[in-house]
Amino acid sequence: MSGLEPVMAAVLLEVPAILGNRDRPEARRRLLPDPQPGDPLASAEWHRLMDGELLHLFASAGEVFERDLSGLRPDRGEITFPAKHIPAWMSAINQARLILGELHHVDEADMTLESVDSDEARRGAIARIMVLAYLLEHLVNHTQH
Amino acid sequence: MPLPVARVTTQTAVAEAEKTEPKEILATPWNVIVHNDPINLMSYVTMVFQRVFGYSRAKAERLMLEVHNKGRSLVWTGDREQAEFYVRQLHGYQLLATMERVEG
Numbered sequence: 502m503s504g505l506e507p508v509m510a511a512v513l514l515e516v517p518a519i520l521g522n523r524d525r526p527e528a529r530r531r532l533l534p535d536p537q538p539g540d541p542l543a544s545a546e547w548h549r550l551m552d553g554e555l556l557h558l559f560a561s562a563g564e565v566f567e568r569d570l571s572g573l574r575p576d577r578g579e580i581t582f583p584a585k586h587i588p589a590w591m592s593a594i595n596q597a598r599l600i601l602g603e604l605h606h607v608d609e610a611d612m613t614l615e616s617v618d619s620d621e622a623r624r625g626a627i628a629r630i631m632v633l634a635y636l637l638e639h640l641v642n643h644t645q646h
Numbered sequence: 647m648p649l650p651v652a653r654v655t656t657q658t659a660v661a662e663a664e665k666t667e668p669k670e671i672l673a674t675p676w677n678v679i680v681h682n683d684p685i686n687l688m689s690y691v692t693m694v695f696q697r698v699f700g701y702s703r704a705k706a707e708r709l710m711l712e713v714h715n716k717g718r719s720l721v722w723t724g725d726r727e728q729a730e731f732y733v734r735q736l737h738g739y740q741l742l743a744t745m746e747r748v749e750g
Contacts, residue, residue: 534742536733551734558738595690595740602685609684634687641689 502639503579510575512632517570519597519629520563523556527603532559532596559596566593587640594637601626674747676729678722681742682713694739695721698732723748 505513522528533552535544566589569582582590601607605626612630680691688710695706699722712719721743722732729745736743 532740534737534744536730536737536744537746538744539746547730551737555734555737591690592740595686598685599683599740602683607684612684630685637687638689641687641693644693645689 502581502636503577505575505578505580507575507578509632509636510573510578510580512629513573513580513636514570515629516593516597516633517563517567519600520593522600522604523559523563523596525600525604528600531599531603532556559592562589562592563596565589587644591637591640591644594633594640598630598633598637601630673725674750675723676726676745676747677720678729678732678736679718679744679746680709680713680721680736681744682717683742686741688714691741694736694741698735698739 523532533548533555536547537543565586569580569586569590572582573580605623607623607627607630611627691710691713692703692706695701695709696703699706701709709719709721722729726745733743733745
């Protein structure tokens with residue numbers, strides 16, 4: 502991946518720390534949603550059987566992503582990683598976006614830039630979500646062609 | 647030994663269901679629903695529909711737009727086991743997916 506602006510490289514380097522919030526309750530609720538919201542018993546059984554496997558999947562993707570970050574060359578605006586790691590990259594970047602969204606209560610209006618927020622931390626989170634969206638879009642387009 | 651316990655529990659649950667639910671209810675199809683969220687990208691959701699269900703680009707985009715515009719889309723209907731498989735796949739891609747029994 503080339504043509505990375507310094508801010509993109511900086512946000513990529515922040516992703517492992519963002520993923521470190523995966524176990525916070527808000528993040529877990531989003532990453533491990535209820536499959537049958539109207540049936541608490543069925544959802545509880547689902548979580549008992551599925552959550553461990555999903556968390557392992559998410560953590561593995563994050564580990565692949567973090568290892569690949571060693572290939573980042575911010576001075577050249579590029580990063581090199583194996584094409585077979587693209588699914589892990591998409592997962593890690595999307596996890597980071599969702600975690601930021603949950604922790605900062607980001608809504609539809611925030612994503613369409615219809616609202617102006619005075620909270621600096623929240624503005625920063627939305628900016629990071631946008632930067633990661635650009636990178637994720639790039640990876641999605643790569644897989645579609 | 648968590649695995650045998652889980653298996654016994656599942657089998658017990660199925661046996662209990664068979665005792666109490668008529669066969670036609672057990673055979674009732676299930677809908678897989680995907681819900682809108684403010685973060686997931688439209689292009690990403692389209693790609694996931696293509697990968698998970700094998701849908702064409704056109705069908706995947708139509709369903710994605712339904713999610714975006716109406717808040718939810720019924721993306722698949724069929725037997726419960728397959729519905730669970732698809733919901734598990736969609737959760738793996740971090741989409742908000744649920745399943746519900748088709749109302750008679």
